[in-house]
Amino acid sequence: MKSIKFAMPSLKEAKLRKNIDIETVRYTLEDKYKDLGKGKSYYIFTYGCQGNEADSEVMSGILENIGYTLSTDPMNSDVVLLNTCAIRENAEQRIWGVLGQLKGRKREHPDMIIGICGCMPQEENATNKILESYDFIDLVFGTHNRDHLPQLIYQAYLTKAKVVEVLSNQGNILEDAPKVRASKHKAWVNIMFGCDEFCTYCIVPYTRGRERSRAKDDIIAEVKELVANGYKEVTLLGQNVNAYGKDLGIDYTFGDLLYDLDKTGIERIRYTTSHPRDLDEKTMLAMRDCKSVMPHLHLPVQSGDNDILKIMNRKYTYEDYMAKITRLKELVPHISITTDIIVGFPNETEEQFQNTLKLCHNVGYEGAFTFIYSPREGTPAAKMPDSTPEDEKKQRLLRLNEVINAGYKKGHERFLNKVVNVLVDGESKNGEGMMCGYSENLKLTHFKSTDMSLVGKTVKVKVTEAKTWFMIGELCE
């Protein structure tokens, strides 16, 4: 028995979804699912953005809620889920590779349940490929269906047939779901879901549905509970956090939320991702005024060329972007700024690429995620003719990365001989006897210590060496 509810919306349909009401679903569990996983184990592979990491924490919570325990070995688990990403072609290639490995394992252990979820199943062509070529997969479900996990697993056991549930609707808001958080001192907190920006290259508005904000009281309550449980840092998540509240039709913005969360007593607040058009004065003022809001901003620019920005549908110019950067540096002089950049957008010329390099120089980024444009079926850019050779695009990426990597190093050098506050994560992979954590400006900092009681505490470290990817320092007594 197959249960298929599926259709990827076209751009036109997706844009019309604004007229449909959003539902808040409060998680409940039917009695018949309570012991579904008793004596059984699970494993989740997570790819993609922090949104997926947060979703995996919810799915772990739901699985543990029905009796499963976390396995350390995916190949020997009763349930294996792949929480996938569809943002670029190479993200998808990795998933097909892992599925290849799981295929053999499933042959030896036919009772193992293999599920694929997250953003890939929201694409019609990816789901069709799974159904046609990956017969051994038991569960296929999309980003809007995580709360159905107990039913889906129940159905898979009961029917021994493939269970497919991918809703193409605008998505709902799930509250009160159990979560197993990966860290005991740092937490992801979703403040909104989906995206309505429709940048012409991007698949996210189709895979994640309509922009929808959680109620502010639910967010504040979650952060208060985290504080009560000893958490030190929250990262507020959304594809465009600066649009927070717009869909609720209330006079309360992201800046207001920062001011309110600052009062909860949480030590550190970070947020991602910001959209340059929506980053407003109030948010920047909150960065200046609120002690807990950390001096780092990830502000994806994508390109420094006005014509490319226009075709990307980013809705700001180089000049708009630079004006916000200037204001931000005025208000928070010690801020670190990072970004995302795409090179090789269809027909990008050398001159247009030079404009991106110029922008990097003028902003002084201290880090960036850089990508070669990857066409995504169903998005407007995928239909644009493109005459720039692939080799040229690779060369541009290398040239850009040289500039960006120099920025990383400079960003570390400015802290040489200074004392930074580091929230300690644990042992460092950088050598024995070393521990590490992140400074306020989000600089990975290693220091000599084996004192595990420091994990989850903020310590003072004097920076003695600045490398490209991290800093080294000495613990201050």
Ligand code: SAH
């Ligand atoms: N919502 C965030 C980030 C979304 S995806 C934002 O708007 O900034 C993360 C990054 O992936 C994007 O910032 C962009 O740089 C990159 N990206 C998205 N679609 C892409 C594509 N088709 N090809 C290459 N990079 C892409």
Ligand code: SF4
């Ligand atoms: Fe994609 Fe643009 Fe939305 Fe970011 S803002 S998720 S790049 S459509």
Ligand code: F3S
């Ligand atoms: Fe990837 Fe989906 Fe996030 S496509 S980047 S996992 S929203």
